[in-house]
Amino acid sequence: MALVVVQNYMKLNRYQKVALTTVGATIFLIFIGGLVRASGAGLGCPDWPRCFGMWIPPTAVSDLPAGFDATQFNVLKTWTEYINRLIGVIIGLLIVATFVLSIPYRKKEPSVVYSSGAALVLVLIQGWLGGQVVITGLSEWLITLHMLLAMIIMMTLIYAVFKASEQQLELRIPPKTRRWLLGSGLLLLVITFVQLSIGTQVREAIDLLKNMDRPPARNLWISKVGPVDELHRSFSWAVLLSGTLLFYVARRRTGKPLLNKLGSWIFGLILLQIATGAGLYYLGIPPVYQVIHLVGVAILIALEFILVLVVNRAGEQPDTG
Structure with missing residues (x-):
């Protein structure tokens, strides 16, 4: 490869x-x-x-x-x-x-x-x-x-x-499949950005805790963040559900190797993000998990955007039925 x-x-x-x-x-x-x-x-x-x-x-x-x-x-x-x-x-x-x-x-x-x-x-x-x-x-x-x-x-x-x-790029997708794939891709991209924005609010809250005169222990930071962290964790379900929809359409409805791979990579990264997020919450924010979580969302957004561009381009080509 x-x-x-x-x-x-x-x-x-x-x-x-x-x-x-x-x-x-x-x-x-x-x-x-x-x-x-x-x-x-x-x-x-x-x-x-x-x-x-x-x-x-x-x-x-x-x-x-x-x-x-x-x-x-x-x-x-x-x-x-x-x-x-x-x-x-x-x-x-x-x-x-x-x-x-x-x-x-x-x-x-x-x-x-x-x-x-x-x-x-x-x-x-x-x-x-x-x-x-x-x-x-x-x-x-x-x-x-x-x-x-x-x-x-x-x-x-x-x-x-x-x-x-x-x-x-030579790629043809049936119109109905293209609409589903483009719609689910755009939905996931928007939801991922919203989740990223909520995550930045969690980070800002943690920074405020770290900068206190008497900051709490590292393993207590998340527990003291408050509702914004609960929102961040709950909203991960929206990412997972929209990612599952995209994965299904890309894998089951297109039959295109490129879209199959993009769908699989995106879904795998979503699972990785959820796993590292859980690790950050339950293991007291291990530094290595912080790095993986940040890089993971960057690659996830990159792949989602590439998929949207590819599907949009495919829509400009004649339909083969």
Whole structure:
């Protein structure tokens, strides 16, 4: 399977390769962001854009410049946050390259240029927003906005890659099946975003507990969040039910290998999200579960969006009955 993926990748043009790499890098950055959060390294670099006043952070307390509190320094947290910033810069450069390489599409498929340009503007805003998160001492609502914007950037890039590649997609679906699949896909995507938004409210409530003068023990955080966590857990049923509908239609009604795989991957990720969510609740928020839960929802949204794009494109082609 890995060989097939590599072979297909090598068939892509320069724009498609760079844009697809950027999508993967963006998901990887979300993973690193999860590590930053789980390890408490958000203020590992207390200033912006430098880190302890340096472009390359120190590796020991003795290397700290004058004027910085030595108690703020933790080499592991500092370098975790610094690597997070470096990867963010690399992704910014990749998005610049994506936009430049999209220019040849301006006549035959202008939406590729527009979406690549939108991703560039959004990543500049994201960079500024990241600085504000640090400057404000990890403001809860700014962290939420920072994460949601990362998801939007990822989806914008996916759309750009898809529009640059859709002519290679040959897929026909009966009209009734297409309507069911497109409807269930859009429903699941909306419900997943709502669930993500509720989840960010849970995270904000936990952040407030952590920042109290006398914060409760980690294993008590969830129990003290209140109704928003109950809503988050209850709403997972909506995700599961809509995901089950999509899985059924994709697997039983289309007979298309691509849609079968997308439906199975999406359903599997929903089950993983529910399992890690339960682990976070019952096991006292293990850091590794935090990372998996965050990356899982990013990949889930990516696959849901890809499925919607694929089905919508298939609807533009003649029906074979």
